[in-house]
């Protein structure tokens with residue numbers, strides 16, 4: 001269980017989170033939804049200890065984020081920009097396997113993503129969607145307890161979205177704590193056990209049922225922003 005207690009955060013005068021409290025459970029996928037620029041990535045960075053927090057605390061199984069081993073329980077790579085251009089796919093997998101002392105088999109992960117053919121290519125020679133698949137592979141390879149995904153379907157074609165969904169089901173089965181930030185409400189509706197909306201610096205927990213699209217419309221869609229162009 002990951003518990004977040006009274007977490008607040010601002011970039012200078014811009015308040016992003018205001019005394020937010022929630023918990024994430026093992027074996028559950030929690031969706032995180034909000035319009036552009038609301039603070040989803042900021043929240044993921046805070047949980048991964050990549051931004052300094054002054055107010056609030058978070059714990060994994062009671063262990064506070066200020067303790068040394070906390071960081072080694074969470075995997076978060078914001079986007080493909082975090083991959084190393086000159087290193088091959090295989091190099092990345094080996095690096096993560098070694099750093100995380102993971103027992104996940106390299107060949108098994110490559111096979112699940114059907115990426116055996118490009119395993120020796122450097123990242124700079126891959127397409128955007130291929131890089132995204134590599135990023136997802138690293139999550140699986142890390143075998144970390146807490147997995148924070150920022151728009152994981154970015155640049156993926158429909159087939160690879162299905163591959164990602166299989167991956168998510170597998171990770172849930174393994175008891176991972178998963179926070180999945182996305183604008184793809186349709187896919188989240190399929191996958192998520194719970195969905196959080198982020199609005200006015202607060203988390204609102206929503207039921208993941210047929211009403212989720214209407215709720216999004218009511219809470220977030222600002223008709224005045226969609227201007228007539230013709």
Ligand SMILES: Nc1ncnc2c1ncn2[C@@H]1O[C@H](COP(=O)(O)OP(=O)(O)OP(=O)(O)O)[C@@H](O)[C@H]1O
Pocket residue numbers: 011016034035036037038039040041042043
């Ligand atoms: N390093 C930073 N310094 C100052 N402000 C920042 C910084 N990073 C993000 N912001 C601001 O914080 C707000 C939230 O940004 P964040 O990236 O967390 O949003 P998001 O919900 O992930 O958006 P998107 O859906 O577009 O990815 C935005 O208004 C952004 O301009």
